[in-house]
Amino acid sequence: TSLPKEAWGSRLGLILAMAGNAVGLGNFLRFPVQAVQNGGGAFIIPYLVCFFLLGIPLLFIEWSSGRFGGKFGNHSTPFILDSMGKRAAWKYIGVFGIFTNIGVVAYYTYIESWSFSYVLHALIGTFEGMSQSQVAQFFDEYISLGSSTLGIPLEPLFFYVLVLFLNVYILSKGLGGIEKVAKIGMPLLILFGILLAVTAYQLGDSGRSAEFPDANAWDGFNFLWTPQFDSLLNPKVWLAAAGQIFFTLSVGMGTIQCYAAYLDSKDDIALNSVSAGFMNEFVEVVLGSAIVIPIAAGYLGIDWVLENAGFGMAFQTMPFLFQQWGEFFAAIAGVSWFGLLFFAGITSSLAMGTPWMGFMKDEFGWGKKKGAYSFGLLALIMGLPTVLFYHQGVFEEYDYWAGTVSLVVFALLESILFAWVFGMNKGWNEITTGADIKVPQVYKFIIKYITPLLLIFVFLGALITPEGNQWASTIQSLFSGQGWNLDPGSIIEKLSHADIKIELAASQSQEEIR
Ligand code: PHE
Ligand code: NA
Numbered sequence: 001t002s003l004p005k006e007a008w009g010s011r012l013g014l015i016l017a018m019a020g021n022a023v024g025l026g027n028f029l030r031f032p033v034q035a036v037q038n039g040g041g042a043f044i045i046p047y048l049v050c051f052f053l054l055g056i057p058l059l060f061i062e063w064s065s066g067r068f069g070g071k072f073g074n075h076s077t078p079f080i081l082d083s084m085g086k087r088a089a090w091k092y093i094g095v096f097g098i099f100t101n102i103g104v105v106a107y108y109t110y111i112e113s114w115s116f117s118y119v120l121h122a123l124i125g126t127f128e129g130m131s132q133s134q135v136a137q138f139f140d141e142y143i144s145l146g147s148s149t150l151g152i153p154l155e156p157l158f159f160y161v162l163v164l165f166l167n168v169y170i171l172s173k174g175l176g177g178i179e180k181v182a183k184i185g186m187p188l189l190i191l192f193g194i195l196l197a198v199t200a201y202q203l204g205d206s207g208r209s210a211e212f213p214d215a216n217a218w219d220g221f222n223f224l225w226t227p228q229f230d231s232l233l234n235p236k237v238w239l240a241a242a243g244q245i246f247f248t249l250s251v252g253m254g255t256i257q258c259y260a261a262y263l264d265s266k267d268d269i270a271l272n273s274v275s276a277g278f279m280n281e282f283v284e285v286v287l288g289s290a291i292v293i294p295i296a297a298g299y300l301g302i303d304w305v306l307e308n309a310g311f312g313m314a315f316q317t318m319p320f321l322f323q324q325w326g327e328f329f330a331a332i333a334g335v336s337w338f339g340l341l342f343f344a345g346i347t348s349s350l351a352m353g354t355p356w357m358g359f360m361k362d363e364f365g366w367g368k369k370k371g372a373y374s375f376g377l378l379a380l381i382m383g384l385p386t387v388l389f390y391h392q393g394v395f396e397e398y399d400y401w402a403g404t405v406s407l408v409v410f411a412l413l414e415s416i417l418f419a420w421v422f423g424m425n426k427g428w429n430e431i432t433t434g435a436d437i438k439v440p441q442v443y444k445f446i447i448k449y450i451t452p453l454l455l456i457f458v459f460l461g462a463l464i465t466p467e468g469n470q471w472a473s474t475i476q477s478l479f480s481g482q483g484w485n486l487d488p489g490s491i492i493e494k495l496s497h498a499d500i501k502i503e504l505a506a507s508q509s510q511e512e513i514r
Helices: 011-022 025-037 041-071 077-084 089-093 096-124 132-143 155-171 175-203 217-225 229-233 235-249 255-260 270-288 292-300 302-308 318-323 326-364 368-388 394-432 442-463 471-479 491-513
Strands: none
Touching: 011 175, 011 255, 011 270, 011 326, 025 041, 025 096, 025 217, 025 235, 025 270, 025 292, 025 326, 041 077, 041 217, 041 229, 041 235, 041 255, 041 270, 041 394, 041 442, 077 089, 077 096, 077 255, 077 326, 077 394, 089 394, 096 132, 096 155, 096 255, 096 318, 096 326, 096 368, 096 394, 132 155, 132 318, 155 175, 155 326, 155 368, 175 217, 175 270, 175 292, 175 326, 217 292, 217 302, 235 270, 235 394, 235 442, 255 326, 292 302, 292 318, 318 326, 326 368, 368 394, 394 442, 442 491
């Protein structure tokens, strides 16, 4: 064709777009909750080990696979993998890298739309004078498609469609649109994050609530940062740490390969990928851990946090706590916090649209508009169940299958393809060509052996998690002939009960309609 080839406008734009892809709701909503639920300081060592042994290697693999496929005009994983492996099977495995995104974007943009509407609510002072339970109730009513304080019928659905449309509109402008949003969104996000984190530090140790006289923000920091080495022997913590590394770095999704496919074949990969990865870790480990947990601990006490740690804290607790800073600062804090979440979200959801668009372009010659709008339509169809049946756990199912299991499966397969089919020597050559830093040789060994092995362990661990996560005693029970009892949370158990759950959800929602 005579059209100029689509490419990134500048190196800065590329890095910000890649960092924007990685930095997302996972950094601020998922990381703190995972850390608390897995013992705080007990989580951080496996987490960092997984960053260096799974995260960095997979970044190298995905960036270089993408740039390699891009040389042949491929921009989505089915064809990128096809250009690396000789069997047709790889093309089908690559399909993961398109549909996982649509599964994740469906619930991800929904949370993004909550953030958007909460920015408005913070601005107009919806939470002024509300008690803690009133703020929580506001959220419950919101997601139940209940009353609308803005006078908009079906408010969450309205904002969901609006935010989806915003995504589609930006995507229809191509890479330039994504770069522009990243250039505005990332600096703002970091600014808001620093603002809130500094506030948390300054809450310091005074007991701020009569109800919780021991409340102390430092308890939150200490809980997260006092390492506990015994956790190294707990597979459950390792699984959670690996899962978080996947989600937060956006590996196993297909978005990184797609972005990298628009690189020039001589562009650097090594330094760019490490920079984007470290930027994500800074935002996660430094900013992500310095906001929700310390602020909540500063008012309500660490015990409250341990009992109530969950995803809702961001929407149910934070707006109430901000009220303690007076009307004016509450509005600033609310706008900063939900604005930060919104920018974190949109730079990631945009990334999730690109593999589909790239595929349709390469395969059927679809233009940007057609690609973007069809993506929006798919996301809407997939997303409606999460909006309409939020309480039936549809959301959790999406996050589990699309946002967790398929990432691990896909990453395992692509790492085998890269190191063992494409070949480690060729692969290393791809990683180091054009490199602006010297990649430590040890990564050649890590990528070839450690990463795939660790991935196999992670996958098997999730597949056959024993009841109550009791590995030692279940292994004993196996050897003494008493079999292996699976946990309801293991993949096998979940697979065998998925159909029952869907029937249950369907009958529940029918009852609700009646
Ligand atoms: N990495 C993003 C986050 O931390 C989520 C994401 C996953 C984005 C996959 C794009 C692709 O929230
Ligand atoms: Na992230």
